[in-house]
Amino acid sequence: MRDVAIIGIGCTKFGELWDRSFRDLFVEAGVSAIEDSGIQGEEIDSLYVGNMSGGRFVEQEHIGSLIADYAGLASTLNVPATRVEAACASGGLALRQAILSVASGYDNVVVAAGAEKMTDVGMDTATDALAAAADREWEGIMGATFPGLYAMIAKLHMHKYGTTSEQLAAASVKNHHNGTMNPIAQFRNEITIDTVLNSNMVADPLHMFDCSPISDGASAVVVVAADIAKKYTDTPVYVKATTQASATISLHDRADITTLDASVVAGQRAYKMAGMTPDDIDMVEVHDCFTIAEICAIEDLGFFKKGDGGRATEAGETAIGGRIPVNTSGGLKACGHPVGATGIKQAVEITEQLRGTAGKRQIDGAQVGMTHNVGGSGGTAVVHIFSRNR
């Protein structure tokens, strides 16, 4: 397998972008990634796009062809384009497929993109489309919602480890603070613990401010064989690990409801592939679709002991300047969560950090970063480790 590097990144603003269409968004993200990389369209060997539910959100399938077409890569260049779907992990998985196609030696230059346009439908349709990431026949039909599933994780985490609502809220407060420093973030306002605790209860114990929003947005990265990366940029970001793990689609079939087995296994595989440990990671973008998801992620990825994530978050250990900065982008909570785009946006953020171009969010001396993207309640997890050094 060949080494692979990221040489270009692009991201639209995330948010409720009522004046922008699905195709407007991915063209903007793709063009900015290509411009950032300095490649020409003729050099692109293939395209992978993460998209969870074009069919439900914009009544559009065949996303690969659409994207290639509107990116100007279909009519004369006929670039192969593949849509990748793993619910909210679609973006991370599209990136993984792009990396694998380069690593295998089949392709040299590949664009990985992610896009979701969620506000063209009403809130009830959007919520129901997201519920399709769980088992429709045996969770959804019983009245389970996505916040409801994560609420059950939170309830047991509190019961077993003494995690508090204030500790959950601290993750949201920290992510909102980070979001204030990110120009693409959906929410760029500070909030307090009371903002979270006084917001509407969605599914006990999760309040509205424990939940990531419905968002529109797109993001893209250009990956190339590491041997040719320096031809395009002085600051390539090298892929040290790309891993993925599956677990049961239903939350109720997990041995421990408070552990996302897919995250644990994908994380272990990533550390092994990179020859690293959690201590080598300078910052991590984790999948905080809900505050409890961030708490579980930092435990499952080995940064904190199981049950210690809430306390550590409350103590500021995951803030910028803390022991292991988590979600410097603002995470899904504040940066926004256009589901198909999220996994790619995480890689964009880590690339910014490793290039040293993250502005006020910059982690001093960042050398190695990790991304963690989850589908559903943990049926799929995708983990990447990136480094400044090959």
Place this chain on the structure above:
Amino acid sequence: MTVARFWRKIPNRYNLIGTHCTTCGKHYFPPRTMCPTCRRDGKMEAHKFQGKGEVVTYTVIHTAAKGYEMQAPYNLAIIKLDEGPSLTGQVVCGQEEMEIGMRVRSVFRKLGEESEKGMIYYGTKFVPE
């Protein structure tokens, strides 16, 4: 959910019929055609569960799933059946009665409905034992 999709699992939904692997002895609910432990060596047969178990974890849902708006707030739980498997289901009782570890038993209830003229879903819910 279409009529056919709901109808084909009616025995399982109404009567809590799952599966039992005679090779390894494990019980499964929801029903499976392949044993995740034995895979092709497994031999699956239908198994009717007693419907008794305990609450592993729960939530009170305030923002309801589509078709369940009229029921909110409602209690949703993961219930571990005495025979082994866990499932997701609603517990019909006051919010304040809900507790991790509480004993529950299954009851036949209306689950939800699509609209005034749409399908009504019936199935299994739980009540405190």
